[in-house]
Each structure stands twice: as C-alpha cells, then as structure tokens.
Amino acid sequence: MRYIIIGGGAAGSFCALTAALEGHTVTLIEKNALLMKKLGITGKGRCNLTNLCDNDEFIANIFSGGNFIRSSLSKLPPTKLVDFFQDKLGFPLTVERGNRVFPQNGGAVDVVLAIKNRMIRENVRIITDTALSLIIEGNTVTGARCEHDDYIGERVVIACGGVSYPVTGSTGDGYSLARQAGHNTATPTAALVPLLTREDTSDVAELLLKNITATLFKNDKAVFKEQGEIGFETYGLSGALALTASCYIKGEANWKLRIDCKPALSEETLDARLLREIQDGAANAGDLLRKILPKGLDRLVAKRASIKRDTPTAIMTKAKRLAIVGAVKRLDFGITGKRPIEEAIVTNGGVCLDEIDPRTMKSKLVNGLYVIGETLDIAGLTGGFNLHCAFATGYAAATAD
C-alpha cells in the first residue's frame, strides 16, 4: 500500500515510521525544512512522551475525545509505546512523578532524531512541500496536490496538527483539507493556555509557587481542584495548574481561581504557626510573612490582608492575624479570559470524531482518507497525554487493515 502522509509532526512521523515497518511504501510531506518542530520543544525541551497509567486513567485525562481514543489506545497502550522506543529505536525512556515518561538521556530534540533516523533507515521518502489540496476522484481521495508536485497513493493521511503554536507549522491546513473531503470541524479553541486575571499580578511576575492547591470556581461552585504549581505573569497566571484550569473554562460565567498557599495546614494550625513565629522574634508583619512564605508572595499576601508590612507584631490584633491566614489559604483571582490560541499547548476542536472510524482513523465519508493527531477533535491534559494521542492515532492509521 502507498501511504501519502501530510504533515511531519509527532502523529505524521510516527505513522510514517510504523507504516514503513509494516512494509508499506511511505511518502511523508512536511512544509517545514525540519520535521517534528513542535515535538522538539515539548516538555520544556525534555519531551513528556506519554503517561504510564492504565487505559481508564488515561481516558479520564482526555477532556475532548476520551471515548474515541479508547480503541487506538488499546492498540498502542503507553507500555507498548515505551517498548517501541526501546526495541525499535534503541531509545530508553524513564518514568517520573505522576507516571510521566521522558527520555532516559537527552531531550525532545533527541526524540526527533531517533524517529527521523529510523524513518530514513526504513526508506520513508521525506519531501519538503506544502499540501494545498486533496486529489479526489469520485468518492475516493487518491493523493495530495502540493506547491511543487502531486503525490498519489491508496491511503492519504492528514496529520497537519491544530492551530496552536503556529510558528511550528500547525496553521489549520488540516481542517481545510478535511473540509474539502466533506468533513465538519468543531471550532478550534485554546486549551492548556495561561489565564488572564482581573487583579494586577505584574509586581509578582515570574514568581512560581510549588505544592499549592488551586481550586477553580464557576459562579462560586468548585469545578476543579488539584495540587501542583502555579506561575505569575505580568498578565495573570501560568504554570501547570493554570493550564489545566483553562480546559474547564468555557462560556460566560463568574470564574475564580483560589490558591491555597499552605494546603497542608488548616487555618487553626497556620494561625498557631504565626503565633509561634511572633513569639520566636518576628518583629513586624513583613518579617512574619517572610518566615512562612516564599520571596515575593509575602508582599502579595500583605496587600490582600490589608496589612502594612512595618506593623509591629506586638500590636497585631487577632483579626489582623486571621486576615493573613485568610489571604494565605484563599488567595483569589478573578479569571477574565485566556491568552490567545497561538499560545495554547493544544487546540480543542478540529475534525468531528463521529465522521472518523476510531479503530483505523479512516474517514467514514470518503475512501482512502485518514485523519490523525491534533487535527482531530481530541485534546488532553498535561502529562504526556497529547503526544500519546498523536502516536496512538498515527499507529492506528498505519496498521489499519
């Protein structure tokens, strides 16, 4: 079988390699001079390839397309991907906190090289060109028309990614190609993206809080709560918890993110700790806050508790102490929006899943067409889930009967 794969990102390249290993003739068309540009910057350069959890937990981390991914996930579960990297690429992986899987040595760029080198060994024909349209005869897709040439094959795979981080090449071409074949696409929206806050965060920009709890409220009802880290930016909040919270924020509502800076301490225990610090010599409110909070956060909490930092602890009332406790345990931010989709880690939206066979990624509308990776309406949380979806859907298309 001749495979024409449009898009040499994570999904397209993995599909190309697997199809070649299955004995197919493969042409991979990528518009960038470099393959897998986005993969090369994943996981802050470390590449969190997958997550070694069981399939049910995996699916619980997919907020769009969880049921759809079930069958390709059973064909390529995380354990099988880890074995594939070890056995077929000679590239050992290691498991870290939260079952996250990373390269044992090196980083994202080495993952790119390992896949690319094996593709070359398996005679994948890698072409630098931009697909402009599908070639369709009757009800069958027979190839891709590109800027410089036409490419003909029995299986044409769209693997152009979504629209986030367009500098890496994902500029939404996959949607227009799929639409040309009659497919519908769900409007792309930003997911795993930093949040804009009502409150000014510029004076604590670059502060990173670890081991805090964040709770997202929609109209005062908690919709998400997790422990982890959150970062402060000039415009609002970033970091893993803000990115995850962004996936729950949809539509008009009163959205609020509450940070508990001391989740291990109850309000009573924290108050007792403040009293102890005062007895041990904290002279004023500034000293006191510096003893219990990371640098930078002390100023923010003092502001929220409406307490002057030079207030002597000797005259600090219980009400003032409780105001500090309240600000530490309930540091609230009104969420007014998200950063633009260009800055999102993934695109939520894309080719409608009820038009694609979940076992093979084959179009249900036309013959010869397959759609994989982020071009599909699939999106997951951080932790290796998105790359695994790209690999698993690519694998399903490459091993289809």
Ligand SMILES: Cc1cc2nc3c(=O)[nH]c(=O)nc-3n(C[C@H](O)[C@H](O)[C@H](O)COP(=O)(O)OP(=O)(O)OC[C@H]3O[C@@H](n4cnc5c(N)ncnc54)[C@H](O)[C@@H]3O)c2cc1C
């Ligand atoms: C900063 C960042 C960090 C991330 N970190 C992680 C992580 O650690 N773990 C994780 O699981 N996920 C991570 N992700 C998400 C993950 O990278 C994506 O979900 C994944 O790359 C999607 O793969 P894809 O192949 O579908 O799309 P892409 O990787 O976007 O690849 C699509 C490819 O198609 C090409 N293309 C587009 N149009 C055409 C055309 N017309 N003709 C030819 N070629 C075309 C593009 O140039 C591109 O190379 C991260 C994303 C970002 C932005």
